[in-house]
Amino acid sequence: MDEPLWINLGGSFINRWAEFSLIMNSIPYSLIGAVSFSFAITYVLVPVFNRFMKSIGVVGTDIMKEEKKPVADMGGPGVVTGFLLGVFYYIGIEIFIPPRLNGLVYILATLSTVLIITLIGMFDTLTALSKEREGEGEFEKFKKIGIPRWLYFFIPLPAAVPLMAVNAGVSHMSIPFVGRVEFGLLYPLLLVPVAVLCCSNATNFLAGFNGLEAGMGYVLHLAIGLYAYQQGQFNAAMIALCFSFALLGFLRYNWYPADVFPGDLNYTIGAVYSSVAIIGNMEKFAILCFAPYIVEAFLKAASRFEAESYGELQANGTVKPRDNKIRGLTHLVMNMGDFTEPQVTIILIGLQAVVAVLSFILINFI
Numbered sequence: 001m002d003e004p005l006w007i008n009l010g011g012s013f014i015n016r017w018a019e020f021s022l023i024m025n026s027i028p029y030s031l032i033g034a035v036s037f038s039f040a041i042t043y044v045l046v047p048v049f050n051r052f053m054k055s056i057g058v059v060g061t062d063i064m065k066e067e068k069k070p071v072a073d074m075g076g077p078g079v080v081t082g083f084l085l086g087v088f089y090y091i092g093i094e095i096f097i098p099p100r101l102n103g104l105v106y107i108l109a110t111l112s113t114v115l116i117i118t119l120i121g122m123f124d125t126l127t128a129l130s131k132e133r134e135g136e137g138e139f140e141k142f143k144k145i146g147i148p149r150w151l152y153f154f155i156p157l158p159a160a161v162p163l164m165a166v167n168a169g170v171s172h173m174s175i176p177f178v179g180r181v182e183f184g185l186l187y188p189l190l191l192v193p194v195a196v197l198c199c200s201n202a203t204n205f206l207a208g209f210n211g212l213e214a215g216m217g218y219v220l221h222l223a224i225g226l227y228a229y230q231q232g233q234f235n236a237a238m239i240a241l242c243f244s245f246a247l248l249g250f251l252r253y254n255w256y257p258a259d260v261f262p263g264d265l266n267y268t269i270g271a272v273y274s275s276v277a278i279i280g281n282m283e284k285f286a287i288l289c290f291a292p293y294i295v296e297a298f299l300k301a302a303s304r305f306e307a308e309s310y311g312e313l314q315a316n317g318t319v320k321p322r323d324n325k326i327r328g329l330t331h332l333v334m335n336m337g338d339f340t341e342p343q344v345t346i347i348l349i350g351l352q353a354v355v356a357v358l359s360f361i362l363i364n365f366i
Contacts, residue, residue, distance in 0.1 A: 042082030042249030121264030199270035223356035236280030
């Protein structure tokens with residue numbers, strides 16, 4: 001007689017927890033040091049970059065606040081610097097004390113992807129800030145209207161080139177509810193850039209609330225990092241966990257009321273996630289854990305990607321959508337009750353945490 005599903009799920013969770021406990025007791029010091037480095041350096045550097053951004057006028061306005069004070073609008077440099085130095089620490093320890101690092105080319109390819117997407121995000125942020133520029137020349141007019149919408153969704157594509165060039169990942173994928181599918185050359189030439197493009201845009205869609213992008217990104221990368229380590233994909237785990245804790249250091253300053261916006265960081269969150277899934281061959285788990293962003297993308301598509309995630313501040317301090325249409329997960333949460341901005345953020349971070357836990361449980365059944 002078959003056992004009930006809830007017993008199978010409970011047994012799977014207990015087994016996973018036992019495996020997880022054993023793995024956590026064997027984490028190398030190089031990984032602990034790299035993660036700690038990423039967090040500490042980001043935590044220290046973000047205020048420095050904030051002051052610099054304000055001094056040169058790279059600021060935005062928090063539209064869901066009564067007080068419209070300028071906020072630093074480019075959080076990427078502090079996070080990416082902390083992330084890079086953490087990864088460099090790991091590479092240095094693993095190569096020289098003692099030499100045992102395998103797969104360095106995939107780590108370097110991922111770093112190249114991260115740097116390219118960071119430059120693209122910075123360009124996107126700076127172009128958006130230049131809408132009030134004057135002049136009739138070609139360059140001035142381009143700056144005034146910002147990035148054309150058709151280009152806006154495709155600018156993350158160049159970031160996929162390093163992963164394509166090293167043929168990262170394997171030519172087959174395990175797709176939820178479908179199984180193993182062999183793609184051959186289509187994997188590096190088509191699926192890798194599509195993955196980077198879709199993930200980067202999806203994490204850019206679910207944005208606009210203080211702490212939302214960084215908080216959900218922290219949980220997302222923590223989950224895939226722990227899963228990668230459990231599967232023996234140590235390089236992928238290191239990259240995900242370093243980025244996760246860099247986001248945690250950034251969250252201190254991005255939490256309500258924010259001193260800095262992610263801005264250029266939104267694309268990077270998705271690019272790092274897709275890179276980790278590719279080099280760790282963890283597409284099935286990655287898709288499961290990415291479910292909230294997939295839902296967000298479909299909701300945004302209903303408005304032809306015109307809808308914004310923002311809400312309007314009410315007299316009682318809560319936030320509500322600008323109309324009754326649900327064009328994103330933030331709209332859905334705001335319509336569920338009277339919530340303040342940080343409460344909406346906490347609910348969605350909690351949703352991502354629940355999805356992550358369910359992904360660990362369900363991965364054995366699909």
